[in-house]
Amino acid sequence: MPVYAYKGVTAAGKSTRGHLDAESLRSATARLRRDGVFLTELLETNAEAVKRSRGASRRRFEIPRFQRISPLDLALATRQEATLIGANIPLVESLRSLTEQVENPRLKSVLAQVRDRVNEGASFADALSATGAFPDLYVNMIRAGETSGALDTVMNRLAEYLESQVRLRNKVGSIMIYPLVMFGFAMVVVTALVTVVLPQITELLVSLNQPLPFYTRWIIAGSGAFREFWWAIALGVVAIILTLRTLINTERGRLNWDRLKLRAPVLGRTVRLLAIARFSRTLSTLLAGGLPIVRALDTAKHVANNVILGAAIDAARESITEGASVAAPLRASGEFPPLVTHMIEVGESSGELEAMLGKVADTYEEQVETTVTRLTALLEPFLILIMVGIVLVIIMATLVPLLQVTSSIG
Numbered sequence: 001m002p003v004y005a006y007k008g009v010t011a012a013g014k015s016t017r018g019h020l021d022a023e024s025l026r027s028a029t030a031r032l033r034r035d036g037v038f039l040t041e042l043l044e045t046n047a048e049a050v051k052r053s054r055g056a057s058r059r060r061f062e063i064p065r066f067q068r069i070s071p072l073d074l075a076l077a078t079r080q081e082a083t084l085i086g087a088n089i090p091l092v093e094s095l096r097s098l099t100e101q102v103e104n105p106r107l108k109s110v111l112a113q114v115r116d117r118v119n120e121g122a123s124f125a126d127a128l129s130a131t132g133a134f135p136d137l138y139v140n141m142i143r144a145g146e147t148s149g150a151l152d153t154v155m156n157r158l159a160e161y162l163e164s165q166v167r168l169r170n171k172v173g174s175i176m177i178y179p180l181v182m183f184g185f186a187m188v189v190v191t192a193l194v195t196v197v198l199p200q201i202t203e204l205l206v207s208l209n210q211p212l213p214f215y216t217r218w219i220i221a222g223s224g225a226f227r228e229f230w231w232a233i234a235l236g237v238v239a240i241i242l243t244l245r246t247l248i249n250t251e252r253g254r255l256n257w258d259r260l261k262l263r264a265p266v267l268g269r270t271v272r273l274l275a276i277a278r279f280s281r282t283l284s285t286l287l288a289g290g291l292p293i294v295r296a297l298d299t300a301k302h303v304a305n306n307v308i309l310g311a312a313i314d315a316a317r318e319s320i321t322e323g324a325s326v327a328a329p330l331r332a333s334g335e336f337p338p339l340v341t342h343m344i345e346v347g348e349s350s351g352e353l354e355a356m357l358g359k360v361a362d363t364y365e366e367q368v369e370t371t372v373t374r375l376t377a378l379l380e381p382f383l384i385l386i387m388v389g390i391v392l393v394i395i396m397a398t399l400v401p402l403l404q405v406t407s408s409i410g
Contacts, residue, residue, distance in 0.1 A: 004028045007041040021109075027116040034119070069133060071169070073104045075162035077111070082155035091151075092119050106133075124151070137282060137299050144290040154289045161285040165278070168365055172274075175372050179379045186387035193394055198223045201398045216397040258307045262335070270371050271306075276340060277364035279304040279313070284357035293353075294320055309335055326353075339363070 004025070007017045016037060022028035025042065032039060077098060084094035095115040102108050110133045117127035125143035128134045138158065145154030202220050212220075226233065247253035261271045282303040286296035294317055301313040312333035316326045327345035330336045340360055347356030 003044070005041075005043050006032060006037070006039060008032065008037040008039040010036055010038075021112055022116055024116075027120060030119060031116070069104060069107045069110070071162060071166050073102070073107050074134075074138075075159055075166055077102055077107060078155055078162060079159040082152055082159055085155060086152040091124060110134075137286065137303065140291055140295060140299055141286065141289045144286075148290045150290070157285055157288055161281060164281060164361075164365075168277070168368070171369050172372050175369075175376050179376050179383060182380060182383045186383055186390075189387060190390050193391065194223045195227055198394060198398070199227070204402075212401050213397070215393075216401055219394060219397045255307050258309075262306070262308055266375065270368065270375065272309075272335075273364050273368045273371065275304045275306045275309055276336065277361050277368055279309065280340070280357045280364065281361035284354045284361060287354040287357070293326070297326075312336065 003019055003021050005017075005019050006028070007015070010016050020028060020031065022031060025044070028042060029039065032042075080101060081094060081098050084097060085091065089097070092115060095111060095118060099108055099111040099115060102111060110131050113131050114124075114127040117130060118124055122130070123143075124146055125139050128142055129139045141154055141158045142151070145151040148154070198219070202223065248257045262268050264271070279300050283296055283300040286299060287293060291299075297313055297317040297320070301310045301317075304310060304313065312330055312335050315329035315333065319329045320326060325345065325348055327341045327348060330344065331338075331341040343356045343360050344353065347353035350356075
């Protein structure tokens with residue numbers, strides 16, 4: 001965003017000067033005029049970049065445009081903005097205060113753009129949408145809050161939703177850390193054995209001029225091929241990954257991939273539980289924020305991030321437009337468990353659909369955490385057994401020939 005150096009006179013007749021960031025010269029002029037500064041000079045400059053870098057050398061090479069806005073940063077900013085709006089602070093003033101508080105350079109830059117657009121007369125939702133940095137769910141919730149006149153309430157609900165998604169992601173991530181560390185350690189050990197230890201033992205076995213068992217010859221040949229053609233193996237793995245990603249990005253490939261994820265023997269249930277939990281939580285939040293159910297279903301479909309489930313949700317949306325229920329097409333698809341469709345049906349008939357969806361989300365988020373915990377508990381000994389098995393095979397392949405030579409000499 002451009003940075004402007006200005007000189008002017010305040011309403012009290014005192015000279016003032018400084019720097020500010022704004023989307024355009026017009027935005028900078030309007031902002032200073034609103035602050036009571038009568039301009040005598042306004043020039044675009046990069047002096048602010050030098051000023052910001054003092055005392056923070058690590059930020060000197062940061063490029064906000066390419067930095068990611070983490071879900072946690074967005075959740076914290078949303079909570080702060082909801083608090084400011086709830087305190088009856090004008091929207092532009094609250095956005096200015098929020099821009100000064102956030103630490104993420106990318107989010108700070110985006111919020112400054114939003115502030116300038118709102119100051120020029122745009123709605124909050126339109127200003128957020130114009131940046132391209134906020135998801136559709138976020139923009140739609142803000143738009144619904146502005147329309148209903150309950151922006152602070154909607155932003156509080158939005159903050160709660162974002163925080164719940166961060167908590168769920170952190171729980172699953174923390175559970176998976178230990179197995180991933182174990183797998184990495186196993187790979188390091190096996191690589192060290194194959195590239196460092198095994199070649200030395202191989203030279204000794206070859207120097208004995210004794211016939212070697214077939215499995216010993218296979219391991220020696222595999223070790224030699226790995227050490228000599230590791231670059232080809234690495235390129236092959238990268239090529240396979242890129243090919244799979246290209247196929248998954250196609251319509252048919254994505255359909256088959258999502259179906260495979262849901263039908264996988266062990267992980268399929270967890271993937272389904274996680275997708276339904278996110279869908280239920282999102283739909284509940286959107287409905288509670290005042291968004292029409294048709295638009296809410298369309299947004300929640302993308303959050304589920306699964307084409308198979310998305311098709312069932314599309315059928316439910318079409319059913320709503322025809323005056324029918326949501327639960328019937330979801331039940332007919334066979335992709336949603338009976339508990340989910342029954343709770344939705346009860347919510348529709350009682351007029352408390354968002355509350356029922358919230359209970360479904362609570363139940364399934366807890367099941368996701370429990371299932372992932374059990375899977376990792378089983379995965380840990382499995383990884384240990386694999387590592388021990390590989391080490392034993394290598395040891396036996398090298399130890400048996402040595403024992404045969406020793407016994408023949410004896």
